Amino acid sequence: MAAVDYPSPVKFASRLKDGRALAEDVWSIYNVANLPADCINLGQGYMNFAPPEWVRKAAEEALDVVAANHYSHPKGRIRLRQAIKKVYDPQLHRDLDVEKEILVTSGANEGQYSVFTAFLEQGDEVIMFEPFFDQYLASVTFNGGVPIYVPLHPPANASGKFSSDEWKIDPKELRAAITPRTKMIIVNTPHNPVGKVFTRAELEMIASLAKEHNLLVMADEVYDTLVFDGKEHVRIATLPGMWDRTVTVGSAGKSFAATGWRVGWLIGPEYIIRPTLAASTRIVFCSNSPLQEAAAAGLEQVQERKFFQTQTAEYAERRKVLTDCFDTLGLPYTNPEGSYFILLDISRVKFPDDYAFPQSVLGRGRDFKACWFIALEVGVSSIPVSEFYCIEHANIGEVYARFSFCKDVDTLRHASQRLQNLKQYIV
């Protein structure tokens, strides 16, 4: 944990430490601002291309409408809630009530935070699969919850390419993690950082435990439009009896290459959405208004434009540029069935111990140093995966670096050429 290196006459709250928020987060350490200007950024997952032109245009038009520059209803703008309904009704096999079952949030993060605020009592346990998106830990602990980690196991002795589907949960470990204090389970599919798309059978297993133990399921499906190879994205909310205990999380940032817009949404039964609305109203009051209008325009048109189909094909091509590169390098890696991340096994990448590492990467997993070294020597940044593990299990994650392929093909080709220079450091 990084020490505070400035005077602090008034003590800050201990929840920052509990939420692992004091150690500098990976997004800040491997931020382009800290790396050489010509380093290619495959670290933090955001695009180097703009949202589609017709969605951007809708954003501009919204700015010209006076009302769209002001507060929205805390539930979200009605046009966006209706657009969400249009897209999700057929997928969830429901007739969603836009007043009671949909809530627009300031990004998926804030939505999830508000669910925790609404549902967690001090000491309530929340199960998350490791590796987990790091924001969950702070969001749970800031709200008095206790994270409980259940590992996703990579295949033993993997060499070369292996499918994200080979990362598996052990149902016995999941069952053993459930206690009388367990309140919620987070199911992130497609998964960040593994790229796993949970199968129907896996989700049925989780669903049956959730029903048996009366758990709320947070279905973080922000990468739902990015599923490859004809794999089926199953929404756990559609499994028998699961609508009643699931909140499904979506994101305009991921769907429309607009990660800075901070527009997300929650879908679920009234008894989940209503208290979450109460929390969200008191946290942010409402979300960014003009960009809600633009996200609505996006969702309204995706079907006729076949936008998600085209976008997925583009991402599959981007994925291939990087997987071809890793095939040539000969290091084991996970071929993701969804999301836009690839985990590369960097355990055979050697670097000098006395390399000029910044303070921020010292005292962390080996992968923090490896990612820094690769960024500076090879010129491509990535994210150390031990950040997605609890401190006790960081050694499992430090084998991997996460590379994002939400970049244009030329940039990825350029990055691939540079990454061939890793060969000299592989033993």
Ligand code: GLN
């Ligand atoms: N979800 C994105 C990623 O995993 C960004 C995370 C963040 O910046 N907090 O790269």
